[in-house]
Amino acid sequence: MRVAVVGGGAVGVTAAHDLADGGADVRLYERDSELGDDRTSPRYQIEGSSHRAAGVLAPRPTDAIGAEIASRAMDRFEWLADRDHRFSVEPTPHVTVVAEDAPEKQSALRETVAAAREHGVDVACHDPESIADRFPELDLAGVGLAAVTERAAYATPGPGAYVAAMGDRAREAGVDCWTGVDADVSHRGDGPRVDGERFDAVVVAAGGWTKRVLAPTGIRLPLKPYRVQALVSGADYDGPMVHDAGAGVYFRPHPAGLLAGDGTVPEECDPDRWEPAGDDWFVDGALDAVANRTGFDADADAAWAGLATATPDGEPLLGEVESGLYVATGWHGHGFLRAPATGEALAEQVLGERDAIPAYDPGRFDGPPEFAVEEGMSL
Ligand SMILES: Cc1cc2nc3c(=O)[nH]c(=O)nc-3n(C[C@H](O)[C@H](O)[C@H](O)COP(=O)(O)OP(=O)(O)OC[C@H]3O[C@@H](n4cnc5c(N)ncnc54)[C@H](O)[C@@H]3O)c2cc1C
Structure with missing residues (x-):
């Protein structure tokens, strides 16, 4: 064939x-x-x-x-990482946080977590107080609900x-x-x-x-292609991966410090004419969200966009x-x-x-x- x-x-x-x-x-x-x-x-x-x-x-x-x-x-990522020295996965828990004044998002998070657990995913909801000792790198002020996914990782380099x-x-x-x-x-x-x-x-x-x-x-x-964005900063972050649902930003450790992302532009873009650099509003908002949750106040060393696809x-x-x-x-x-x-x-x-x-x-x-x-x- x-x-x-x-x-x-x-x-x-x-x-x-x-x-x-x-x-x-x-x-x-x-x-x-x-x-x-x-x-x-x-x-x-x-x-x-x-x-x-x-x-x-x-x-x-x-x-x-x-x-x-x-x-x-x-399974396949882990299999490959075990056999190929150029690619690795770094096991790191993933924490989603929702603000205390966002009851609808809290309900949505509870429903998502319950459905995921039914399908065997090792994830659970927690009060912010109960995870504060586990994740001392995070400032959880204003957080009403958190969900921690245990089988999570990031691809490296x-x-x-x-x-x-x-x-x-x-x-x-x-x-x-x-x-x-x-x-x-x-x-x-x-x-x-x-x-x-x-x-x-x-x-x-x-x-x-x-x-x-x-x-x-x-x-x-x-199918509609649309832009999403990411940045790398020198903030020396070594905590869990975090998705701050209120801020619309996620971040994780990175070989150069910290990687933050999302920056979704929810409109169809032309795959032959799109801006590959990160937008200023995304960089400012992502760095603010990172500073808010981690105390790090660092600039972006690189910021970029790429295409995601919606159905x-x-x-x-x-x-x-x-x-x-x-x-x-x-x-x-x-x-x-x-x-x-x-x-x-x-x-x-x-x-x-x-x-x-x-x-x-x-x-x-x-x-x-x-x-x-x-x-x-x-x-
Ligand atoms: C900033 C950003 C952050 C993201 N973060 C995550 C994340 O953390 N986790 C996650 O799961 N996903 C993430 N995504 C989404 C993820 O990148 C994509 O969903 C995934 O890479 C899609 O893989 P793919 O192979 O389908 O497409 P692609 O990797 O885009 O591959 C398609 C390839 O087709 C090639 N191509 C196009 N037209 C032709 C042609 N005519 N002839 C030959 N080749 C052609 C392109 O050059 C391209 O290399 C992110 C995306 C971006 C932009």
Whole structure:
């Protein structure tokens, strides 16, 4: 079976590796010049989101398929970290905090935590007083409710290292990697093609570019790319990963000090014309939130944006859209932490080893519906 994978981010390299491992003859096309790198913050000219992610691995799934995907992804991250010295996961608990004057957000957090616990996630709600001794790095003034996820980690030196390590494994498994190639996908009824060449299957894992890549086939994907942001500061932080839901900011330890993120701009942006630098309002707000919770008063050494992808119901688009043509996108800012499992699930579908996942079926909507971008971090 000849398969092309278009897009060499975390999802594409995983799918390509697994397809080759399963016996397929695979060619991977990536527009950027490299498959991943070992940097702790992204280079300006590399656009793929897996290079630009924050690398927070703190899944809190609320349904059975989400739980299966999250657990499998963590297993695979840990497996790779045990075997590849360039990529590591740093186990670190994740704390979500909600303000005492936000009763609706507190209820939403309680509901999310209860649903996640039902699906086997090691997470619990706590009064701020009861976790103050455990997390002395945090100022919990004004916090009404906290939730601590125990099986959480961050990717280090950065998420691009996962792509680089899996890219090498893909090559070793026989994947022919074509980097620096902006591939065109078509489907003329007799099967999918890339740059005019016919393949038995084509997987489009092109992140925020997926809708544009599919446009020549006439397939209209209900997908909106939008900007999210992150920064690195020299604040010497060594506490838990934190999501301050009121401030709309998360932060975690980082090799250079501290990484903070969110900065969601909840509107569709053009994947060919977007601002890759961090916005001033995001930098100021994130540093204020960090100072408020940690006491650190540091500047940003780097700030950047990247593309996340929204769907009408917040669930991914993963599966076949036309005979032999598959997509994997729509992660709402949580695509990196699921990539080892979503890439695997798609490879298994292409190889005929797994049924499609109905909740992620790209064809589940009646025509391309109108929808607003809902930010993936909101409660
Ligand atoms: C600032 C920021 C912080 C984030 N933090 C987190 C986080 O902490 N945890 C988390 O889980 N997720 C996070 N995300 C989201 C995460 O980065 C994405 O969901 C995930 O990386 C998506 O992986 P992907 O492989 O689907 O897409 P990508 O990594 O974007 O890969 C798609 C690739 O397709 C390539 N491509 C596009 N068009 C073509 C073409 N025509 N031909 C060839 N190649 C093409 C692109 O160059 C790109 O490399 C964050 C995102 C950003 C921007």
